[in-house]
Amino acid sequence: MKRKPKILIVDDDVDLVQVMKGALESKLFEVIVAHNGKDGLQKAKSEKPDIVILDIMMPVMDGWAFAEQYNKDPALAKTPVLALTSFSDSLGQPFPFQVSEYMQKPLKPKDLIAKVEGHLKRLGL
Amino acid sequence: MSENVRVPEIKDEAASAHTKSMTVGESSASQYTPEERALILRVGVYVRMRWLVVLGIVAATLIASLVFDISFPTLPVYIISGVIFLYNLAFFRWTNSLKAEPTGVVLRKGETVANVQVLTDLVILTVLLHYAGGIENPFIFFYLAHTITAGIVLPQRRAYQLATVAVSMITLLVFLEYAGAVPHVNLEGFVLPDRYKELSRVLAVLIALATLVYGSTYVTTAVLGELRRRQRDMAALKDKLLEKRTEELEQISAEVVKLEDERRNFTRFLGVVTHDLRSPLVATQSVITYILEGYTGEITYGQKDLLERAVRRIDELLTLITDLLDIPRIETGQISREMREISLNEVIQKSLEGLDSVAQQKGLALKVEMPSSSPSVYGAGRRLQQVMTNLVSNAINYTNEGAVSVKVIENEKDVRVEISDTGIGIKPEDMPRLFTDFFRGSNVTAKGTGLGLSISKRIVEAHGGKIWVESPDPETHAGSRFTFTIPKKGAEMTKGK
Numbered sequence: 076m077k078r079k080p081k082i083l084i085v086d087d088d089v090d091l092v093q094v095m096k097g098a099l100e101s102k103l104f105e106v107i108v109a110h111n112g113k114d115g116l117q118k119a120k121s122e123k124p125d126i127v128i129l130d131i132m133m134p135v136m137d138g139w140a141f142a143e144q145y146n147k148d149p150a151l152a153k154t155p156v157l158a159l160t161s162f163s164d165s166l167g168q169p170f171p172f173q174v175s176e177y178m179q180k181p182l183k184p185k186d187l188i189a190k191v192e193g194h195l196k197r198l199g200l
Numbered sequence: 201m202s203e204n205v206r207v208p209e210i211k212d213e214a215a216s217a218h219t220k221s222m223t224v225g226e227s228s229a230s231q232y233t234p235e236e237r238a239l240i241l242r243v244g245v246y247v248r249m250r251w252l253v254v255l256g257i258v259a260a261t262l263i264a265s266l267v268f269d270i271s272f273p274t275l276p277v278y279i280i281s282g283v284i285f286l287y288n289l290a291f292f293r294w295t296n297s298l299k300a301e302p303t304g305v306v307l308r309k310g311e312t313v314a315n316v317q318v319l320t321d322l323v324i325l326t327v328l329l330h331y332a333g334g335i336e337n338p339f340i341f342f343y344l345a346h347t348i349t350a351g352i353v354l355p356q357r358r359a360y361q362l363a364t365v366a367v368s369m370i371t372l373l374v375f376l377e378y379a380g381a382v383p384h385v386n387l388e389g390f391v392l393p394d395r396y397k398e399l400s401r402v403l404a405v406l407i408a409l410a411t412l413v414y415g416s417t418y419v420t421t422a423v424l425g426e427l428r429r430r431q432r433d434m435a436a437l438k439d440k441l442l443e444k445r446t447e448e449l450e451q452i453s454a455e456v457v458k459l460e461d462e463r464r465n466f467t468r469f470l471g472v473v474t475h476d477l478r479s480p481l482v483a484t485q486s487v488i489t490y491i492l493e494g495y496t497g498e499i500t501y502g503q504k505d506l507l508e509r510a511v512r513r514i515d516e517l518l519t520l521i522t523d524l525l526d527i528p529r530i531e532t533g534q535i536s537r538e539m540r541e542i543s544l545n546e547v548i549q550k551s552l553e554g555l556d557s558v559a560q561q562k563g564l565a566l567k568v569e570m571p572s573s574s575p576s577v578y579g580a581g582r583r584l585q586q587v588m589t590n591l592v593s594n595a596i597n598y599t600n601e602g603a604v605s606v607k608v609i610e611n612e613k614d615v616r617v618e619i620s621d622t623g624i625g626i627k628p629e630d631m632p633r634l635f636t637d638f639f640r641g642s643n644v645t646a647k648g649t650g651l652g653l654s655i656s657k658r659i660v661e662a663h664g665g666k667i668w669v670e671s672p673d674p675e676t677h678a679g680s681r682f683t684f685t686i687p688k689k690g691a692e693m694t695k696g697k
Contacts, residue, residue: 090483094490101495132475161478162471180482181518183489 085115086130098184112136131160271388276331314353333387351420523651535662538580551588567605599623620681
């Protein structure tokens with residue numbers, strides 16, 4: 076039997092997380108949640124998700140710091156990261172880290188699912 | 201008078217060695233203070249004059265003996281002329297070596313050179329006078345030449361000392377001859393043989409000479425002292441001004457750094473404000489869409505309609521927040537930092553993605569005409585995309601039938617983009633205010649913030665371009681044509697930097 080794709084959501088907005096989690100679970104994905112970058116980094120290491128959905132503005136450790144640490148770890152760097160943010164732009168500068176895709180909120184749940192499925196397909200899952 | 205001159209000191213040994221190795225009179229001269237330059241010049245003139253003096257003595261002796269038949273032993277005079285010639289050769293080299301000295305050392309060395317020269321001249325003149333008739337020789341007044349020189353090149357006190365030396369020397373000579381301690385050389389055929397023994401005449405000549413010597417020293421040192429003081433004041437003033445300028449410049453650059461810092465903080469602040477204002481709206485909208493998309497179970501048509509309205513109102517607010525906070529960011533010059541060389545065709549293609557289907561849904565044709573050369577401009581791609589999206593979606597919104605066309609024309613210095621439609625058009629009285637903040641056309645019903653065009657204008661102008669609107673048909677005012685220009689790569693470079 077094909078294993079369940081595992082998705083890690085790193086976002087401090089509980090309402091948004093609940094919506095994203097609900098939408099993704101409806102597709103029978105396994106969803107893990109972290110509310111800041113530090114927690115997210117730990118869970119990314121221990122749970123080995125297939126995709127990471129990353130918010131940028133977060134307490135404790137923000138998305139920038141998360142991505143920097145994340146890209147340093149060769150075991151993690153292969154896993155695609157979808158960055159989602161409420162910034163209206165990247166403050167005039169490109170983000171100083173590699174993410175697979177960068178999107179601006181709000182994103183409709185069905186659009187989020189389409190994005191995730193697109194990446195999973197590319198991973199062969 | 202105190203002659204202590206405060207001059208910049210050469211601290212670097214290598215620098216002074218370097219200056220010394222330079223050929224005489226080269227660029228080192230430009231570093232000297234005006235006072236130093238004047239001293240070198242004057243000592244040089246003194247040396248040049250001495251060549252003439254040698255010639256003059258020989259000529260005067262020849263004329264005296266040959267033309268006027270004045271008889272006296274001329275050999276010592278010629279020997280003395282030779283001596284003067286030789287020591288002047290030495291002084292010539294010594295004086296020239298001054299020009300290779302570093303600034304600060306020149307004054308001290310130059311004064312030594314002048315002192316030695318004046319003293320040597322006084323001695324040789326006294327000896328010369330002795331062999332050429334002593335007090336009877338009218339050239340006795342040549343002492344003046346040396347004391348005036350001393351007054352010009354040397355400090356006041358030194359000039360008076362040398363004047364005293366001159367007066368003492370001639371007095372000594374005259375009285376030694378008067379007393380018969382040294383033999384008197386008689387200028388036969390020129391003066392009476394015993395006149396040097398007439399005390400009243402001797403005293404009169406000496407007093408006249410001494411008066412002239414001291415008098416001229418007083419005049420020259422007074423004038424030259426004042427001149428030197430002014431030169432020094434000028435140099436000091438120049439230094440002070442330069443110091444003040446440097447200080448001002450440093451202050452200004454510190455202020456620029458501070459302003460740049462404040463601007464960066466402000467931009468960052470605006471970014472965070474936008475984010476924090478948007479975040480709750482984004483969450484709310486996601487929750488509503490979640491319900492709308494049926495994840496929480498079936499909803500009725502009535503509920504769906506209301507929730508869709510809520511989503512639209514949130515969309516409006518999200519756009520307004522982004523637009524409002526965009527304005528100060530554009531105005532603080534953020535765009536110039538995003539600029540790079542970009543293909544305008546690519547920007548336009550990207551902005552039309554998605555709008556294509558919107559036009560189709562309304563049954564409108566969206567025609568696009570772009571040059572195959574794909575001109576590149578120096579611009580902020582995301583911002584130009586924003587302008588295009590705004591203008592094209594406006595055109596689609598306000599056109600019910602017909603077509604919306606986008607035309608790109610490459611000119612020599614800029615690229616021109618025209619967006620025309622066959623829509624409701626713009627009333628002539630609305631035209632002048634169309635690009636102002638929050639202005640909404642009087643014949644417009646669709647929702648909007650009234651900021652789209654004013655932001656587009658700001659973006660285009662930040663690129664150094666222009667934007668304007670025309671009625672393609674001035675009679676009926678049907679349809680509209682928006683045009684904007686963006687300077688090509690390089691045209692804006694100098695302004696942007």
